[in-house]
Amino acid sequence: MNLKGIHHVSAMTAKAKENYAFYTKVLGLRLIKKTVNQDNPSVYHLFYGDEQGNPGTELTFFEIPHMAPNREGVSSISATSLRVPSDKALDYWVKRLDDFGVNHGDITERAGRLTLEFRDFETQRFFLVSDEHDPFVKAGSPWDKSSVPTEFAITGLGPVQLTVRRSEATVRVLTDLLGFRLKDTYPSTFENQPSIQVYETGEGGSDAEIHLEERTDLKVQRLGRGGVHHVAFRADNEDELHTWIEKINEARFQNSGFVDRYYFKSLYFREPNGILFEIATDGPGFATDEALEHLGESLALPPFLETKRADIEAILEPLDTSSK
Template identity: 55%
Template sequence: MQLLGQHHVSLMTGKAEQNYDFFTRILGMRLVKKSVNQDNTTSYHLFYGDAVASPGTEVTYFDYPGIGPSYPGVSSISSTSLRVPTTASLRFWQERLDSLGIKHGEIIQRAGRNTLAFEDFEGTQLILAADEGEAGVAPGEPWTAEGIPLEHAIVGLGPVTLTVADAKPTALVLTQLMGFRKVGTYPSPAGDFAEIEVFATGEGGSGAEVHLEARPDLPKFRLGRGGAHHVAFRIPNEEEYAKWIDRIAASGLQNSGRVDRDYFRALYFREPNGILFELSTDTPGFDIDEPIESLGEKLGLPSFLEHRRADIESKLRPLKW
């Protein structure tokens, strides 16, 4: 019973149209599902991924027009990485971001990989990480987008960084409960702080890492636009999902129990520093209600909301892109 790696990261936007433009036109990712927040159906839920909506490639956004800004700090998913094939890809992206006036850093090493940090128009902290053919979780399939050569396209989720006041309790949950293993450390880009710890699961590699940063000097994170709501990790199938339900329940951590999202099964809980974790199945996938060829072109609703389609659509603002 082992988690395979990252499944998705879910964040917040106040401007769905600009968010769509940024992730599809600028970053060249595919909109693989246009749905609603199942806990608040007046809000869109947008999923961006690879060409075939592979598990482990999705960045998702809840749309809340008018939402205030995020305030960085501890108890947060402070950065989300996206995988690209090579360091040459990072140089391509550095030039592309420059040409589009997008704020970014320099190419530096994190956990032994070359990386390039940047942010979107709402302050989402993103990092491009070069695979360079390393062993581990396989990348996704690149999506064809104008101006982005396939050899430099984004091919999935890389490491997520968790920033906490005290790393020990989070590390214990990762290793003793979730089956991660500590595989290294690297210096914090913030300077004179403890090294960032690297934890891996499954086959390891960029698509299966959590980077844990202790920053007791920071205030507590406040979620708003550009901020990350939760990170989800991959369970291969529903048989193992049932075992994880029992395991998390036995741990004593408060949790959601079984949650059917239709496209996957989910389980939510907060680790001791308050960051929301989700465990999600790879199955059945985003193509259960629309073919791969036309993913994201219509409003996708889970089967248990389909009978409410007319009412839900009447309360959603039209998206113009």
């Protein structure tokens, strides 16, 4: 039983409207679900992804208005990668980010792939990563209504970076519990810091990697807008998820137990450095309650919240995501 790779990454935003504009207009992603935080339905939960919202392409945001900025530090998910088809695509993205006034670095090699670092409007840290040398890793299907040409479009999630003060306990969870394996290391860009360790799961490839960074020069992260809340890993189905729940319980990790998120089923637990992990099933998927051609255009609520729709809509600030 192997985790298949990264399922989704969930981050924090203070401004749903600006978030929607950035991720659809600048990055060209599709809003695949406009819903609410199921644990706090007074705020939005926005899901972006490829045309169908396939697992492994999903980037999600909880909106907490007036949230303080993220303070970067250890015990954090410190960077998220987004896959593009080729090295040439990175040249396109340099120009596009410049055109939109987005802060970015230079194209550099990282773990054997060309990458382009940038920050979103709330300073969340990203890398665009080329699939040039990962030709057999299945990619998502770019949205045909995106303003980004298909040959340069973002096709899914790439490596996720964790930053911790001491890596040993996190390594044990990744390898002994979750079945990741050490693939490689590469130098840190920070002086006097250890090399970054690359762990992979499933069939490998950029969408199945965790990059583990040790930093002795940072305080603990204070999660805020522009920070990442959790990373989810892919389980094939619900039966497999229940087996993972048994395994997490046997390892004596406090956890959420089985959680039905309607669009997928989940388990949550924190590894020893305090980073929140989720294991999520590939299905049922985001077309469960909306037609594929109209994903994300209206407020979608899971059945257990549908009876509260009027109250929820009265609290939420309107967010127009209808098709133009």
